[in-house]
Amino acid sequence: MFKTFKFTRKVENILMLIFTAIFLIYISLSPDMNIDSLKGVLIIGVTVGIIYGLVAVGISLIYTGLDVVNFSHGEFFMIGAFTGLTVYNFLVDGELIYAIFPEAYGVVGYVIGLFFAFVLMGLFGVLIERVFLRPLTKKGGGYTVAGMGIIICGFGLSVILQNVAYIIWNPTAHPFHADLGLPINIAGITLPMTYLWMLVTGFVVAGALYFFLNKTKMGLGVRAVAFSKDISNLVGINVPLYISIIFGIACALAGIAGTLVGPTYQVVVYMGYIILLKAFASAVVGGFGSLPGAIVGGFTVGLFETACSFFISGSHKDAYAFLLMVVVLLIKPTGFFGVQVKMKA
Amino acid sequence: MLKINGLISGYGSVQILNGANMKVDAQSIVALLGGNGTGKSTILKACSGLIRSWSGSINFDGEDIHNNPPHKIVERGLVQVTQGKDVFPAMSVIENLRLGGFVLNSKQKLEDNLEKVFNYFPRLNERKNQLAATLSGGELQMLCIGRGLMSNPKMIMLDEPSAALAPQIVLDIFKNINRIRKDGLTVLVVEQNVRMALLLADYGYVIKDGVIKVEGDSKKLMYDDTVKDSYLGGGGTTANV
Numbered sequence: 001m002f003k004t005f006k007f008t009r010k011v012e013n014i015l016m017l018i019f020t021a022i023f024l025i026y027i028s029l030s031p032d033m034n035i036d037s038l039k040g041v042l043i044i045g046v047t048v049g050i051i052y053g054l055v056a057v058g059i060s061l062i063y064t065g066l067d068v069v070n071f072s073h074g075e076f077f078m079i080g081a082f083t084g085l086t087v088y089n090f091l092v093d094g095e096l097i098y099a100i101f102p103e104a105y106g107v108v109g110y111v112i113g114l115f116f117a118f119v120l121m122g123l124f125g126v127l128i129e130r131v132f133l134r135p136l137t138k139k140g141g142g143y144t145v146a147g148m149g150i151i152i153c154g155f156g157l158s159v160i161l162q163n164v165a166y167i168i169w170n171p172t173a174h175p176f177h178a179d180l181g182l183p184i185n186i187a188g189i190t191l192p193m194t195y196l197w198m199l200v201t202g203f204v205v206a207g208a209l210y211f212f213l214n215k216t217k218m219g220l221g222v223r224a225v226a227f228s229k230d231i232s233n234l235v236g237i238n239v240p241l242y243i244s245i246i247f248g249i250a251c252a253l254a255g256i257a258g259t260l261v262g263p264t265y266q267v268v269v270y271m272g273y274i275i276l277l278k279a280f281a282s283a284v285v286g287g288f289g290s291l292p293g294a295i296v297g298g299f300t301v302g303l304f305e306t307a308c309s310f311f312i313s314g315s316h317k318d319a320y321a322f323l324l325m326v327v328v329l330l331i332k333p334t335g336f337f338g339v340q341v342k343m344k345a
Numbered sequence: 346m347l348k349i350n351g352l353i354s355g356y357g358s359v360q361i362l363n364g365a366n367m368k369v370d371a372q373s374i375v376a377l378l379g380g381n382g383t384g385k386s387t388i389l390k391a392c393s394g395l396i397r398s399w400s401g402s403i404n405f406d407g408e409d410i411h412n413n414p415p416h417k418i419v420e421r422g423l424v425q426v427t428q429g430k431d432v433f434p435a436m437s438v439i440e441n442l443r444l445g446g447f448v449l450n451s452k453q454k455l456e457d458n459l460e461k462v463f464n465y466f467p468r469l470n471e472r473k474n475q476l477a478a479t480l481s482g483g484e485l486q487m488l489c490i491g492r493g494l495m496s497n498p499k500m501i502m503l504d505e506p507s508a509a510l511a512p513q514i515v516l517d518i519f520k521n522i523n524r525i526r527k528d529g530l531t532v533l534v535v536e537q538n539v540r541m542a543l544l545l546a547d548y549g550y551v552i553k554d555g556v557i558k559v560e561g562d563s564k565k566l567m568y569d570d571t572v573k574d575s576y577l578g579g580g581g582t583t584a585n586v
Contacts, residue, residue: 220447231427231432235445235448
């Protein structure tokens with residue numbers, strides 16, 4: 001008979017440290033290693049990481065709140081990017097914004113684009129939850145027991161949303177020329193303004209989410225519903241409403257992340273797929289279902305991926321996130337923060 | 346205060362309640378007794394809207410609350426308090442209590458109610474910044490009752506407040522339940538600890554197979570041999586205390 005083998009927490013942590021040490025030594029032996037490239041990798045890694053983190057937080061929120069792993073979350077990211085792009089182009093093509101802000105029309109247009117991506121994707125998420133997920137889960141007996149079927153439906157929804165975007169915005173890649181100003185110099189690193197916007201907005205949104213969840217009454221309700229729907233019912237929380245709110249917030253986060261990423265690359269119908277998988281890897285690395293874990297996991301995946309593609313080989317960029325996920329699953333299956341507070345006795 | 350008529354309900358397609366009738370007068374303590382799987386908790390869940398009632402009526406404070414959504418029932422002033430393990434373990438004691446007052450609209454009322462709850466259970470005040478997961482069994486039960494009181498209810502329904510607690514703590518909690526009643530609330534208590542429940546209550550119901558089999562004054566029920574023998578497991582009742 002096989003014995004089930006499990007590391008204790010201490011061994012897990014030591015193994016993680018050893019893995020980190022080997023990895024750091026390996027990249028420090030790389031010929032490209034110098035202080036400037038290290039700074040660059042750190043800044044880009046954190047920037048990419050906060051985006052992964054924002055999408056991963058959405059996946060974790062939906063997982064804890066609805067007991068559904070949302071495989072269509074990447075599509076909300078993609079439609080969010082298109083929404084931001086459309087709003088930006090609409091504003092910048094018009095006369096009005098030049099008249100009011102002749103100097104900073106690009107920045108103003110972009111901020112309005114971010115705002116619309118956030119709000120519209122939030123409302124779109126609520127709509128999808130109400131008309132698509134809820135009737136389906138009702139047939140399956142409610143969110144907690146709907147199980148595998150709803151996960152397959154998530155894939156279906158993903159295909160449907162991609163095709164809807166295909167019809168509206170056509171399949172070609174759209175360049176997102178956000179006119180945000182000249183690249184700036186931070187600590188000897190030249191950083192495009194789009195990356196700075198990603199970094200700053202990402203942290204602002206993550207901070208706002210933290211404030212919302214921990215300091216407001218609605219956030220308290222969200223946390224309660226995420227933990228237990230039965231107890232939430234008993235204390236008088238309108239649980240169906242809060243489930244919609246949770247889904248809406250998660251989709252709004254994906255939407256704003258999409259508009260943040262858009263200008264650094266281009267906006268395509270298929271862009272949601274890879275970010276979904278990377279955010280998924282981030283959520284697993286940080287501990288599935290944990291919100292701080294999702295952000296930390298996002299940073300870890302972002303830094304690891306950037307470091308590997310810079311110091312080892314850039315041609316396998318998309319594989320590194322999953323390599324890290326596999327390593328973490330082998331050594332520390334719960335992820336960094338994957339421990340729920342359990343009751344005594 | 347609460348009137349239940351011919352209530353039929355259950356889980357999925359399994360019928361548990363077969364037409365239960367009950368009445369709880371204002372500012373009284375009523376005990377609902379019965380063995381495992383007789384439908385005690387099902388009645389509470391149907392009253393608080395956690396499960397649908399298939400037929401029959403539930404009338405609270407002059408209004409029909411039958412199949413209302415749970416948060417509306419809490420707003421009306423009928424609160425169910427579950428066993429002590431049903432708290433939010435990753436939140437602090439004070440956050441748990443604030444959640445109890447979720448239906449309140451004014452901050453002032455929330456603070457007043459916190460004051461009131463800490464007055465009943467000073468222990469919670471000492472531990473208000475601790476995570477609920479670190480509390481002992483008795484403290485968890487106090488937290489659950491306190492959370493129920495936070496929304497200014499007219500009536501609370503307690504689901505086995507004595508479950509898995511030491512006798513001394515049970516006594517303490519029951520004393521507090523009595524104080525709560527003296528302050529004007531109506532209490533329905535579901536218990537397996539028959540002796541204690543009947544000492545506390547004014548009136549008792551004994552449920553079996555989803556229907557009320559015996560009812561009466563609690564002092565009378567305590568010495569009723571048919572109650573002891575037929576529905577509460579014979580001589581086991583006294584050993585329960």
